[in-house]
Amino acid sequence: xxxxxxxxxxxxxxxxxxxxxxxxxxxxxxxxxxxxxxxxxxxxxxxxxxxxxxxxxxxxxxxxxxxxxxxxxxxxxxxxxxxxxxxxxxxxxxxxxxxxxxxxxxxxxxxxxxxxxxxxxxxxxxxxxxxxxxxxxxxxxxxxxxxxxxxxxxxxxxxxxxxxxxxxxxxxxxxxxxxxxxxxxxxxxxxxxxxxxxxxxxxxxxxxxxxxxxxxxxxxxxxxxxxxxxxxxxxxxxxxxxxxxxxxx
Amino acid sequence: xxxxxxxxxxxxxxxxxxxxxxxxxxxxxxxxxxxxxxxxxxxxxxxxxxxxxxxxxxxxxxxxxxxxxxxxxxxxxxxxxxxxxxxxxxxxxxxxxxxxxxxxxxxxxxxxxxxxxxxxxxxxxxxxxxxxxxxxxxxxxxxxxxxxxxxxxxxxxxxxxxxxxxxxxxxxxxxxxxxxxxxxxxxxxxxxxxxxxxxxxxxxxxxxxxxxxxxxxxxxxxx
Numbered sequence: 232x233x234x235x236x237x238x239x240x241x242x243x244x245x246x247x248x249x250x251x252x253x254x255x256x257x258x259x260x261x262x263x264x265x266x267x268x269x270x271x272x273x274x275x276x277x278x279x280x281x282x283x284x285x286x287x288x289x290x291x292x293x294x295x296x297x298x299x300x301x302x303x304x305x306x307x308x309x310x311x312x313x314x315x316x317x318x319x320x321x322x323x324x325x326x327x328x329x330x331x332x333x334x335x336x337x338x339x340x341x342x343x344x345x346x347x348x349x350x351x352x353x354x355x356x357x358x359x360x361x362x363x364x365x366x367x368x369x370x371x372x373x374x375x376x377x378x379x380x381x382x383x384x385x386x387x388x389x390x391x392x393x394x395x396x397x398x399x400x401x402x403x404x405x406x407x408x409x410x411x412x413x414x415x416x417x418x419x420x421x422x423x424x425x426x427x428x429x430x431x432x433x434x435x436x437x438x439x440x441x442x443x444x445x446x447x448x449x450x451x452x453x454x455x456x457x458x459x460x461x462x463x464x465x466x467x468x469x470x471x472x473x474x475x476x477x478x479x480x
Numbered sequence: 481x482x483x484x485x486x487x488x489x490x491x492x493x494x495x496x497x498x499x500x501x502x503x504x505x506x507x508x509x510x511x512x513x514x515x516x517x518x519x520x521x522x523x524x525x526x527x528x529x530x531x532x533x534x535x536x537x538x539x540x541x542x543x544x545x546x547x548x549x550x551x552x553x554x555x556x557x558x559x560x561x562x563x564x565x566x567x568x569x570x571x572x573x574x575x576x577x578x579x580x581x582x583x584x585x586x587x588x589x590x591x592x593x594x595x596x597x598x599x600x601x602x603x604x605x606x607x608x609x610x611x612x613x614x615x616x617x618x619x620x621x622x623x624x625x626x627x628x629x630x631x632x633x634x635x636x637x638x639x640x641x642x643x644x645x646x647x648x649x650x651x652x653x654x655x656x657x658x659x660x661x662x663x664x665x666x667x668x669x670x671x672x673x674x675x676x677x678x679x680x681x682x683x684x685x686x687x688x689x690x691x692x693x694x695x696x697x698x699x700x701x702x703x
Contacts, residue, residue: 368565369490377511384508384562399516424510435509437490437562 239272242310245322245362253313253320253364255339260285260306262293262346263313263339267364273309280304288342295348295355297446298334305339313338318366325363331356332387332434335444338364350393351425353447367436374433379424383438391431397424481590484570484628491562492570492630494588496553502561502588504549512557519550519591552591561588566632566703569695571659577692579623580664581631581657584703590627598622620664631657633697640694649685653700660692 242248244256255261257275268277280289283304293299305311313320315338323330325344334355340346343361348354357363367386379397388394427433458466483495491508494500501519553559562568566587573579573593580598589595597619623629631637633656642648642662649667658664667687688694 369562370488372487372491372509372560374509374511378509379511380509381505381507383505384560433509435560437565438506438508 239310242272242312244310247320247322248312250319251314251317253322255305255311255313255364257305257307257309257311260288260304260342261311261339262342263303263305263311264337265301265303267313267315267338268305269312269314271309271311273307275305275307275309275311277303277305292342292344293346295346297348297450298346298355301446313364315366318368319370320364320366321371322362322364325357325360327360328389329356329358330363330387330389331393332365333385334446336365336367336386338366340364352450353444354387367434369437371434371436374435376427376429376431376433378433379426380433380435381438382423382425384435385425386434386436388427388434389432391427391429391433394425394427397426399423481592481627484588484630486568486570487560489567489636490565491560492568492588494553494559494561496555496557496559499552499554499591500559500588501550501552501591502559503563503586504551506561506563506587507551507553508560508562510553510557510559512555514553514555514557514559516551516553519552550586561630563587563632563703566634567636567697569631569633569637569656571629571631571657571695573623573625573627573629573659575626577624577660578662579629579657579659580620580662581623581629583621585632585656586621586623587630587632589623589629593623593625593627593629596622596624631695632703633695634699634701634703635697637695637697640696642688642690642692642694644689644691647687647689648694649687650694650696651700652684652686653702654696654698655686656695656697658688658692658694660690662688662690662692662694664688664694 237248242254244254247253252269257271257273263277278284280293280299280302283289283306285304285306289304293302318336320338331349331351331354334353337355337357340357340363341361344357344359344363347356347358349356365386371386376391380394455463455466482497482500485493485495487493496512496514504518507516568587571579598621637656640648640650642658642660652666655664665687667685
């Protein structure tokens with residue numbers, strides 16, 4: 232099969248080129264994650280959030296200092312093609328709504344939307360009206376609460392209240408037992424989930440090899456201050472255990 | 481028995497009837513009243529090598545490199561499984577059939593299926609060495625009984641029928657699983673050319689004989 236050759240007039244307007252690439256018709260400014268743009272036609276400029284002339288708009292719409300380094304503003308007129316590691320790319324339209332999404336999977340959003348950091352580390356919340364783009368490893372699965380989702384598989388959620396942590400009953404029994412007898416039980420690997428209740432929609436995907444998120448790390452690092460020597464030593468043992476567990480896989 | 485259903489190429493949904501055993505860390509989401517417990521190390525060495533059950537079997541599996549932590553889901557509800565974006569193939573094992581698969585490619589299966597670790601081929605020390613060379617390992621996991629299995633591959637699987645009249649040879653790295661009454665042997669045609677690094681690169685193959693289906697992936701990536 233001969234490949235279809237696209238030009239500025241045949242490229243789709245605000246639609247997927249194929250499951251792995253999306254074409255934005257640039258008329259108004261967009262926020263884009265650094266590295267998400269793979270090609271463009273026309274007069275488009277990509278400026279860092281600190282360098283752009285739209286600083287007032289950025290300050291009003293991009294309310295997340297942690298992620299400011301990783302984003303640019305695209306403005307001008309043209310067609311911009313977006314891709315991310317060969318992952319499926321989905322566009323979503325929000326209408327006076329809110330949606331929280333894993334920061335590593337958010338690729339771009341219109342300036343009609345406002346970005347905020349979620350209470351859950353590593354997640355960003357979009358509020359308002361407009362279109363945004365997110366990537367997923369395989370098609371996104373939509374589900375309704377009540378449901379419990381593995382933190383690594385969770386892509387985001389809309390309209391429902393923030394999740395709480397759920398610990399498996401058997402694990403809790405073992406944990407309480409270990410508090411009493413100082414004997415640690417065997418773990419199933421599935422003892423901790425995010426528990427969703429209420430009305431709304433949950434988005435999840437197949438687990439991915441987690442992408443290092445510098446902002447998430449910075450967020451955690453900033454919380455380490457004020458722990459003192461005993462706290463830091465404890466953290467060190469916890470990290471040691473996690474490292475050993477990760478290397479086992 | 482539980483009902484397995486693919487949601488998309490990378491995620492499988494299981495309606496729990498009986499308990500389901502799955503790779504540790506592969507649960508994506510669930511709804512309903514479901515508990516997860518570590519799955520006991522299954523039944524030791526099979527394939528006519530006598531039954532070392534319990535702890536001894538577990539030690540054998542560890543020694544054989546065929547040990548992947550599994551956990552069992554039990555209760556009422558629906559569970560979604562997936563693993564690092566790997567493609568999923570659903571297979572049904574019928575009574576009298578065996579499924580041979582590398583432990584690390586096993587995503588989930590009905591707990592009614594018996595698992596054991598079997599020795600790949602029995603062709604003496606030379607085959608043992610070539611098995612070690614291919615990275616295929618000398619052991620594989622065998623499931624028998626009746627039930628559903630979800631296996632993992634990179635990019636999906638291709639099913640190749642095997643009959644007594646037509647045996648199939650596959651690249652060890654592309655090999656995923658063999659279902660039916662099949663024997664999988666490491667066949668090495670290592671000559672002096674390979675020793676000096678001028679071989680075809682295809683000297684070591686897996687020879688599948690018997691009656692059934694062999695599944696291969698169009699990739700050499702391991703999981």
